[in-house]
Structure formats: C-alpha cells, structure tokens
Amino acid sequence: MIHPGKKYHQHKYYSCRSIYNLAMELEKGDKSDRAPYVRYLLSQTRGTMPGEWSVAGSKFLASDVLGDGDLPPYEDSWRTKFDKEWLRGCLGTDRASDPSTHAFERDAYWLASSRDEDTLMVPVYDMANHSNDPALLNTLSYKPETAGDAFLFVASRDIGGGEQVYNSYNRCNACSDARYGDDCETYSFARTPDLFVRFGFVEEYPQNWEFDPHNDDSSDDDDDDDETEFNFCLHRDAESGELEARWGDREDDKPDAADVRWLRKQLGRLRGLSDRKERLEAQLVKAAGDGEEADGDKMSRWEWESAWRYHNALSHAIAAAIRSVATEDAHDGEL
Template identity: 50%
Template structure:
C-alpha cells in the first residue's frame, strides 16, 4: 500500500551531511532531482506537466502530493496519457523474488533498509534522500501509549473496528519484521518496515507514484496503474480522465474493496482495505464513500455486519447498502449501544483533552500524554464511527417501518494472492 499523506519532516536518523533536497520558489520539496533521475533512464518517463509539491504551496502544514502544473504554458494530462513510466531498476523491491501476486516480502524490506543506510551512496540516491525525510509518527502503531489507549477506549477494546489488534503497540511490526523476517530494531530498519507497509505497491517502492495521495471519491480519482508482470518490467500509471492544470493527481489505496465499482476489475493489487483498515495503517480517515464492517460477538458465535456508506450527490443524504444480508434486531441493538457509548465519550471531550494531551508549549516527556496529532486523529475516527453507525441505524429503522427497501450488495469470495 501507499501513503503520501505523511508530512514532510526530517527524521533524526537522516544524515545531516546528505545532499539537500531540491525546493521550489516557496521552499517546498519539488522532486526535480527525482524526475531528472527517472527521465535519464532510457525506459523512464515523467509527463512534463507533472508537479511535485505541497497542496498549499508555502504552507509547511500542508501535505506533499502530485499535481498537474498550473505554470504558464502547462498542458492538461489527457485521458489515457501516461503520467509516468518507472523502469524496473528505478524501483526498490524484492529483486528476483518479485511476483505480481505476492503482497508482502521480507527481502523487499531488507533491500530498502540497505539502500537507506547507503544514503547518498545508494544507486537510488534521489529517491532514498526523499524517503529518509519521511515521518512515521502519524501511524497508530507508533503512537504514544496514551494515544493508543484512547483509541482502544473509542473502539471498546476491539468491539468496534479496527478489529485486528495489530495496530496496537506496533504488534504488526514486531510480528512481521522482528519475528517473521528476523530483522533488527534499529531506526533505519524500523523506517524501512513502515515505508514498505505504508508506501509500497504490494512489494515495490515506486518513486513519484508513492507520493500520490489517496482518494476513493470517484469524482476525484483520476489514475489507473499497471504493475510489472515479471522481473524487469516497468511500472506504468496513466490518467483515467482528463486532469486539468492545478488539479491533484490521486491514487486509491483501497480500490478493490467490497464497495468499490472496481471490484474484481483492475484489482491486481492488495488494495481491498476498508475504512477502519485505512485508519489503522495510515492514521487518517478517508472521505466518504466508506466501506465498514463490524463483528458482533455473542457467546462463541460471531456475526459479521458489512455495509457501504455513500453520499447522495443531489441531496447530500447518506445512503447505506448492506453487503450480503440485512442485519437483524440484535445487530441494531449492538449499534445503538455503541452509538450511546461514543456520544458519552464525546460529552467529556474537554476533560479528556486536559488529562491526555501534551500541552503545545511542552516537549513530550512520557508515554502518559499524547500529541495533538494523535488527539485530532482519534476524534476524526470517533466522528467517522458515529456517522457510520448512526446512518446504519437510520437505514434499519426505515427498513423496519417499510419506508425503504434494503439495498443489498452480494459478493462471492475470491483469491487475491499471497501475503507475507
């Protein structure tokens, strides 16, 4: 998966003697060295209208992304035009172990860590210099103990998604990298693990492509990607519609989830994560439309509840489509219980802030206080849960009263490939 939503901020592990990153007239990273490096390869190509920079130029709090340039004379990128072709030896991956149906690789992490340690001496130096500036603090697995415990309170200790506890206390990092891959816990290897788990396209780290931000809004999404079929092939991404000057170029990190219009089409990647997964792995709440799932435990029996949450363009009203079956009365009671509990947490927001959040004028000194970033992320997820659960209850009430017919989406299981 990819994540370009991390803010551009230097890590302590970055070499102070490394070559400085190129910047534009606003002082923002512009990737000019990266573009030149890719174009210097006989098979490499970057569209001349592509711009790398901040969403709000000159605003250090704004995220880095990819855009169509609005400079005088810049042309739009037309539908089906190639945005970039990234040659095999401009990507960092598992080498000869690469397979298009493998979605995790210890060797890919090792190879990335090796290149990061080489820094300016790496054959991927323009890309490595950029990667060494990336922060991992937005990811819940790297949050403070206070931030993780508050998120655990919001999810009722796992009764609400994300149901997989891997996000908690960096368990996934320990299980995958330290145990399964037998890696070490030094700062560079830790960074390599998080970069591959949050920025790669399955097992490939792909420059420029991994700077594209996420959108699952069909009106915003404007690219299609084609990963290598075999070792040595290039990675290509194209415009799926006309992208005009100043428009942002988006990718979708979960293009193939159960609510997607691309389900089973153009789905050769490990990109089926739902809204809770996106938050757990990347630390942000995506825009509506959402894909939600809940597990209601009753004794030894688990009932899965899945639905799609969309916004009707004409009215702005939220619409719920249930996946495979419509929930029953016990499921509705489950939703009502948690909606009331979440609202109770919200009623004490001011008191919790004073208790849990590190003051802005103090440096973090312990795990007992969370950062402002963690606090705001928790509340965005809290609000997303309330919105989804409330919409689910409204839908079920309308169905019970006979004011609406249940909208069902039925999907069969299908094989997506091999994980790590």
Template identity: 30%
Template structure:
C-alpha cells in the same frame, strides 16, 4: 528498531509500498475512491524477478486536479474491495479516508458505503447517501435488531468515553501527555467517523433497537439505496435520538448456563 532512520524507512514501506515495490512519484498519490479514483495500474512480472509497473489515467485528468490511487478498489486489489474498508485503512495507513467511505461490520453483517450526494448537474449537495451492499444486512429482522442494539451501545460508549478522556486530558499538562496531539486528534477523528457511520446505518435500517420486530417488515426498504440500483435517488434517513439506557427487563436467550460451583 533503535535507529530512527531505519524505523522511518520501514514505516514508509508499510504506508507507501505497492506490495513489494517502492515506486517513485506513484507513491505520492493519495487514496480516494468513487469518482475521485482516476488511475489504474498494471503489474507485469517478468523473468529473473524483474517487474514492469505501469500507471494509466482512468479518465480525463484536468489541470490542477489531484491524481488518486486506491488501497482497496484498484484493479489489482483482489478481495480487498469486499472486506477492507475505512477502519482497515485507518489501521494500516493512519488516516480516515474521505468520502466515499466503505464500512464493513462483519460480526453484525452490516455492509455499506457512504458517499457525497450530487444533484443533476453533478454538484455536491452537502448530503451523505448510504448505499447497502447486495445482501448488506441480515435477512432476519431479529438479527438486524440485535446488530442495531450493538451500534446503539457502542455509540453511547464511545461518545461517553470521548467526553471523559477529553476532560482528563485537560487536567494534565501538555508536556505530560502520553499520546502526541496529532495521534490524539486522529484517534477521535476516526471515532467520530465510526459513530457517524453507525448512526446512519441505524437510520437507514429503519428499525427500533428496543422494540420487537416482526420477521417480515413492510416498507422496511423505503428511502434506502442498494448497490447497483442506478434508479435509486434516496438519502439515508436522518439520525434520531435513541435511548441511552439499557432495558433492564429480563430477556430470554439461547445460552446454557451451568450452576456456579460456589
């Protein structure tokens, strides 16, 4: 768009619209899930394209408390709850959601939530708890090990890239920066959150990314919480230093390689 006003209007619709509706006041509500989600909405489609949209308090909202909605866990969000998490929210809305966060690594078959842990009095302890989805990890220990190695490689790559890019940026005058400072900070805020999530997943998984793992692991689920298990009171295991270099020993795989024609 050549018109800045129209471009801004289009971005507001993408960021704040409730499907095809722009709703005064409601579009000021921020996104947050878990105990912080305190509204529920209801859409009623009527004749001739008319729509009633109602918003209710889902719990008592005290004076000064922020009113929150949800972009993926609302009553009308459909399948978003299962396949739309922190990365997708950042991609579509441009911010890293506060805890609780939902991380969905589809290709690695790792699905989990990160949330702030509370004590018996309901006060935040400062610790972060990882909760697996039901069937939130591959059943095969080999598949889990492959996924963990992927996470390790990405952590090393992203942390190295961050150091390199920050060093390069310091060498260029600010006026020549191709990426605005606000976007630059948001990019690395998201990358830091993703690295943290992968580290916690590795720790909670409890398997070494380099060593062979038996098909059935005893004690593999110790100190790990599963979704729906209210009796579980464990935090994700702490991140431990992992090897930063690949094992260069030959490893067999199931791929078929044709002889090169040259």
C-alpha cells in the same frame, strides 16, 4: 524503485527482503543511488499510523474509542503488527529497544507499510492521494509480472493542469464497481478501518464498513460458526449532503434487532466519550511547548486528533446504519 530483487513475485504482498533493502538505502542517505527518493522518504512525518503511536495514544484508541475490541479496526490487526511481522516474522531488529542494531529498520518497516505497492516502493506513484470518488479518481496502476518488467502508472482520463492526481488504495473493495482483470491488479480489498490502520487517515466517502457484534464472544455455543458480522457502503448524497448506508441484496446482509441494539449501545458510548473530550485532552495530550514527540504518559497532538477523526467516522457510520434500518422498517410497515 526499491524492491525485493529477484525474489519479487506479482502475487506476493509482503517482503522482508524489500523492507531490509529499503532500510539499507535509508542508511546510505545522500550516498544512495536513489538519493532524491531517499531524501523524500526521510522527510516524511513519522508516527502517523496507529501501530506507531505512543503507549498513551494506542491505549486511548484501543480502549476508549474501539471499546477493547468491540469496533474495528480490531486490535490484533494493528497494535502488534510491527512485533509480529517484522521482529518475529522477518527476524528484524529495533533500534528503540537495542541501540546496537540497524538504525533504519523501524522507519523502513512503517514506510513500506504505508507506501509500498505489494513489496514495491515506487517513486512518484506513492505521492498520489487516495480517493474512490469517481469524480476525482484519475489513474490506474499495473504491477510488473516479473522482476525487470515496468511498473505502469497511467491516467484513466484527461488530467488538467494543476489537478491533484488520485489513485484508489482499495480499488477492489466490496463497494467498488471495479472489475477483476480490468483495474484490480493490486488486489486491494481493504475497508475503511483497514485504510486507517495502514495509512493513518480516514478516507472520504464512499466508505466501506464491517462490524461484528460478537467479535469478543468466546462462548462455545453451537452456532458459533454462523456469520455474525454485517457490512455496508456509506455514501454522501451529492445534493443534500446526507449519509446513506447501502446494504447487500440479501436480507441477512442487514443487521437484525439485536444488532441494532448493539449499534445503539456503541453509538451511546462514543457520544459519551465526546462529552468527556475536553477533560481527557488535558489528561492525555502533551501541552504546547513540551515538544511534538509523545511519551509513555502523554500522546502527541497528531495522535489525539487522528483518534478523534476516526471516532467521528465511526459515529457517523453507525448512526447512518441505524437510520437506514429504521427507515426500511418504517417503509415495510406501511406496505
């Protein structure tokens, strides 16, 4: 395990010391006391998370897909994360901008962002895939209370030979049935967009979405303090395969008429982007044979495909929300 040492605290979720210790182990390579784990970490593909993307990839996601702040994940939570948390918050360095500095700090930061468990880098545990599907989920994890205690990663049911090991990266999200104190030790409340930012993938269903039609509204109206966001759980019906948006119990948990108009506008914009996909691909994606790495003018194939996976997830979630509200309105009209 790679950890912050005596500075470890059960309720601390970010540690400059832990990232720096990881960078030191990466630099040691095969000379590290944790060489097998270090080799595994160094073999992982870099640039999978949006915060690591090229200028072209970041701009496409932020402007074309997310509408410059209209849709989550909102920009300040991913595009400036490395600068804010590592360079300024931890007074770290970046070899990309200063070749004389430590070679592995950037790698360590992004590896920790995607693989640590609240400041702990735990071998084997970080290889488990994510799922919130009750039929797949088969493990629970328990963090140590103090430095020196054991990290527990246990089966929550029988796991058959050859079966994939799954752990929930956001077990305590708003759509979960998990109970605090039983299996919520990780305090993982992240929604689907948050997982995309932190891990670079779109989770399977069920998903958890929150939208704010007034995220960019900087007006000084008296009702600025009112809650304008709405959230829902998105489930796929096991038999029909149809997506179903499930809202909270309160009436104001659901979008109002203005919100639905905003959702329709966003869905129309995303569909319009799909119509231009082939032309944009030719303009923005590095051609085969030009190498895998992105540059300032072109994004990598991975960035392009990842952005479109998230685009499709947004489109499906918004469409399901619109259908759900329309169905409820039609039902209410029949009563």
